[in-house]
Amino acid sequence: MAIAMRRWGLVLALALVAAAAGWPVAGARSHAGTQASLPVPHPMLSDYEQVSKSETPPSPSDCATKASIPRRCFGPQALRAAYNLPPLYAAGEDGSGRTIAIIDSYGSDTIAHDLHVFNTAFSLPSMCGEEGVTCASGMPKFSQLSLQGSPATKAPPPTSNGPGQEDKTGWALEVSLDVEVAHAIAPGANILLVHTPTAETLGVQGFPQMMAAIKYVVDNHLADVVSMSLASAENAFSSQQSLENLRYAFKAAAASGVTVLGAAGDTGTANIRKSPVGQGGSTIPGPTVEWPASDPLVTGVGGTALCTSATETASRVVDNANPPAACQDPAAAGQAEIVWDEFSRGIATGGGFSHFFARPSYQSVLPAGSTQIPSSARGVPDIAMQASPRTGALVYITLPPDGQGGMACGAAPCSTGWYDIGGTSLATPEWAGLIAIAAQIKGHGLGPINQALYTLASNPAVYAADFHDVTVGNNQVTADIPGYNATKGWDPTTGLGTPNAANLLPDLAAATP
Numbered sequence: 001m002a003i004a005m006r007r008w009g010l011v012l013a014l015a016l017v018a019a020a021a022g023w024p025v026a027g028a029r030s031h032a033g034t035q036a037s038l039p040v041p042h043p044m045l046s047d048y049e050q051v052s053k054s055e056t057p058p059s060p061s062d063c064a065t066k067a068s069i070p071r072r073c074f075g076p077q078a079l080r081a082a083y084n085l086p087p088l089y090a091a092g093e094d095g096s097g098r099t100i101a102i103i104d105s106y107g108s109d110t111i112a113h114d115l116h117v118f119n120t121a122f123s124l125p126s127m128c129g130e131e132g133v134t135c136a137s138g139m140p141k142f143s144q145l146s147l148q149g150s151p152a153t154k155a156p157p158p159t160s161n162g163p164g165q166e167d168k169t170g171w172a173l174e175v176s177l178d179v180e181v182a183h184a185i186a187p188g189a190n191i192l193l194v195h196t197p198t199a200e201t202l203g204v205q206g207f208p209q210m211m212a213a214i215k216y217v218v219d220n221h222l223a224d225v226v227s228m229s230l231a232s233a234e235n236a237f238s239s240q241q242s243l244e245n246l247r248y249a250f251k252a253a254a255a256s257g258v259t260v261l262g263a264a265g266d267t268g269t270a271n272i273r274k275s276p277v278g279q280g281g282s283t284i285p286g287p288t289v290e291w292p293a294s295d296p297l298v299t300g301v302g303g304t305a306l307c308t309s310a311t312e313t314a315s316r317v318v319d320n321a322n323p324p325a326a327c328q329d330p331a332a333a334g335q336a337e338i339v340w341d342e343f344s345r346g347i348a349t350g351g352g353f354s355h356f357f358a359r360p361s362y363q364s365v366l367p368a369g370s371t372q373i374p375s376s377a378r379g380v381p382d383i384a385m386q387a388s389p390r391t392g393a394l395v396y397i398t399l400p401p402d403g404q405g406g407m408a409c410g411a412a413p414c415s416t417g418w419y420d421i422g423g424t425s426l427a428t429p430e431w432a433g434l435i436a437i438a439a440q441i442k443g444h445g446l447g448p449i450n451q452a453l454y455t456l457a458s459n460p461a462v463y464a465a466d467f468h469d470v471t472v473g474n475n476q477v478t479a480d481i482p483g484y485n486a487t488k489g490w491d492p493t494t495g496l497g498t499p500n501a502a503n504l505l506p507d508l509a510a511a512t513p
Helices: 060-065 076-082 086-090 111-121 168-185 206-219 240-244 248-255 424-442 450-457 460-466 501-511
Strands: 047-052 099-105 142-146 190-196 225-228 230-233 259-263 299-306 337-339 383-386 393-397 417-422
Touching: 047 060, 076 086, 076 168, 086 501, 099 168, 099 206, 099 424, 111 142, 111 168, 111 393, 168 190, 168 393, 168 417, 168 424, 190 206, 206 225, 206 248, 225 424, 230 259, 248 259, 259 424, 299 424, 383 424, 424 501, 450 460, 450 501, 460 501
Parallel strands: 099 190, 099 225, 142 190, 225 259, 259 299, 299 383
Antiparallel strands: 047 417, 299 337, 393 417
16 A cells, blocks of 8 residues: 655755864864855755555556555656667666766665665666675676764654754665666666765755765766755855855866766745744745756756656657646646646746856857846756656665654655655756766766757757757746746756757767867
C-alpha cells in the first residue's frame, strides 16, 4: 500500500564541514576575512511518496492506482528513452572514465546496499563499492569521502533541543536520490559522495562550508562535474558582497575545467528569508530567484512535468491519457513536457531574474520567440529536466528503525522500500549524468557550459535538434507574487528547455574548449 508523505523542502545538500582540514567552523571568519551573516541554505526535495515496501520496484500501474494521489513513476529505462539516451549507450558513451561529485549532509550508512538493490532491480551495471560486488577492471567506482567522520543514520535523542534538521534519515533520502539517479543516467561514470556529519542548515557557517567542499573537490581534481542541489534566495543575503565572498569556489571550478550545476528551487518565484517560515521566516515580496543557480558561473537547472510514457523504453512517446492530472489537462494536450507547477501546493520550478547579477554575455543572443532578458539581470534557469513529483523517479532506500523526522508517512513512520520523488534536485543529478557523458565524448571535463549551451541554441536548426522547447505552463505558486509563463525559446521557467541527449551531448562536447 502506498503511504502519503508530508512535504519536505527539496534542494540537494552540498555541505562539507572540515575543521580537520582547516576549513571554517562555527564562529570562524568567512573566506574574505569578515564575519558573514548569511541566510540558511535549504535542501530541495519537494514531495515524495512510498509506493512499495519490497525490493521489487512498483510498476507504472502501481503508481497510478495505489498511490494516495495518482502518479507517474519513471524507472531508468523509461527516463532514458524520454531524453533519447539509448543511441549514446549503443555507441559506448555512458560516462566511462569521468567522475560526478555529489555533496550531501550526513550521507547514508545504507547507500552501498540501496545502490545494489536499485541496480539489481533495473539491471543496471554494478559499481565497485556497492554492497555484494567484487570489483573488476574497468568497473565504475562508487566511493565516499568523509573528512570529519560519518555518524550512524539515526534520529537525535528524545532529549535533544535541536530544530530537527539533525535527523539523518531525511538526508539519507537525498543521498539515495542523488546517487541512484546520477548512476541511472551515466552508468559508466564514477560517483564520489562527499558528506559531512553536520547539517547544512547552520546559518552563518553553512554556506562557507559548502563552498569549501567544492573548492576541495576542485583543488584535488576529484571530479569533472559537481551536482549542487542546495539554495537560498538571493535576497536573503544581507548584501551582494556577502554573496560575492562565497564565489571563490565557482571561480576555481571554472579555471580548472569543472562544471558546476545548481538546482533552481522548488517554490516558483516565491522565496523566503529564513527557513522554515514557521520559525521566524518571511516571504520576500515580489518574484525572486535562488543562488547558487543564479550565479553566472553555475548552470541553473529548472524542472518540468514529464508527460511521456512510463512504459516505453525505446523512444519518447507522449502520454496525455494516464495520470497525473497535469499531463491529462487539456492545456497539456500533445505536450511531452510542461512547466512543473502545482499552485495549490505551493511548489513549482524556480526561475526568474537575478537581483544581484547582470545579464552575462552568453545570454545576449537567444532563440527566436524567447522571453527577453534585461541587461541588468541574469536569467534563471539555463536548462531543465524532469522534476515534478507527480512524474518523479523511483528511488530505493533502507531506513533505520528510528529517525523519522522529515520522513513521516502519514501518521506512521516511513519504512524501507521504493519512493517516487521529485523536485529540481532530481533534475540536477540527471544533468550531472549527462555532463559526465559529454565529458567522456570530449576526453576531459567541459568546465563552464553556459556559453556553449546558448551558442548552440542561437542556431535555429541546432536548437530544434538538440533541445525540447517547453512552451506550456508557468511557475506561480502564490496569488500575491506573479510567476512567469513559458514561451518559445528561453524563458524563466525551463530556460532553453530539456535535452535531446543523443544530439545535444556530442554538440556540447564539440562546442566547449
